[in-house]
Amino acid sequence: MSTWNLVSFVVLTTLAANSNVLVRADCPDGWVKHQESCHFFSHDRLSWPGAIVVCKLIGGYLAEVQDDSEKNFLDTTVDQQNEHYWIGAHDAVQEGSFVWATSRQPISVNHFVHSPDNYKNNEGCIEIDSDGNWNDNDCMTTFRYICERP
Known part of the structure; x- marks a missing residue:
């Protein structure tokens, strides 16, 4: 892909993500x-900050769990894929106080099978592991990611 095509793609994607003109009743392909x-x-793997950027570029945000039904849906889907996926929670502002990156709403440690442990004082971003369990991990680790859009 030429540099011009890449720049055009990024500009058009950004414009589409910020546009209120197109409204879809169904989800995109x-x-x-x-x-x-x-x-x-x-299907690709990025760091947590990289996943934040890509989700925004494609018109969404790193997934934020609103209720038990959504948590079960995400956990089950990830478990079926047998991969690790980033979601939009972190504790960068205050260690141990996890919030959603986009809404800034706090999340409960009740979502975790094991309490977040901040292993080696270097884990501040939340992944759903290959068993569908939530875990804090190093934000620069590359995992798959889940984007969400209304």
């Missing part, structure tokens, strides 16, 4: 509908 949201389960 490659996205999965659950309740009122669409979810995109990536």
Whole structure:
């Protein structure tokens, strides 16, 4: 892909992500509908900050769990894929106080099978592991990621 085509793609993608003109009742190709949201389960691997950027570029945000139904949907889907996936929670502002990156709403440690442990004082971003369990991990580790859009 030429540099011009890449720049055009990024500009058009950014414009589309920020546009209120196009409204879709269904999810875009490659996205999965659950309740009122669409979810995109990536096949590539990025760091947590990289996943934040890509989700925004494709018109969403790193997934934020709103209720038990959505948590079960994400955990089950990830478990079936047998991969690790980033979701949009971190504790960068205050160690041990996890919040969603986009909404800034706090999350409960009740979502974790094992309490987050901040192993080696270097784990501040949340992944769903290959068993569908939530875990804090090093934000620069590369995992698949889940984007969400309304």
